[in-house]
Amino acid sequence: MTLSTTEIFNKICELTEPFNHKSVTINTETTFASDLELDSLAVMDMLASIEDHYDVTVPLNILPDLETVGQVAIAIKSILDE
Numbered sequence: 001m002t003l004s005t006t007e008i009f010n011k012i013c014e015l016t017e018p019f020n021h022k023s024v025t026i027n028t029e030t031t032f033a034s035d036l037e038l039d040s041l042a043v044m045d046m047l048a049s050i051e052d053h054y055d056v057t058v059p060l061n062i063l064p065d066l067e068t069v070g071q072v073a074i075a076i077k078s079i080l081d082e
Helices: 006-017 040-054 058-066 069-080
Strands: none
Touching: 006 040, 006 069, 040 069
């Protein structure tokens, strides 16, 4: 089954909830550092839960480019489509 970017985004929102201590409304432009105020360790923990859910590994070289929830959804979609 092929997942859409929207389906992936919605699941990432669910997986992000335990890290959303400020109860920010998450959209595709929500940033991890500014909006959610996550430090690098929390981002890595969150990313690990996303990777575990989808059984994928996000390449380390693209991590610096993933600043928003939407960018992560697009990256996961791309990895799943490979």
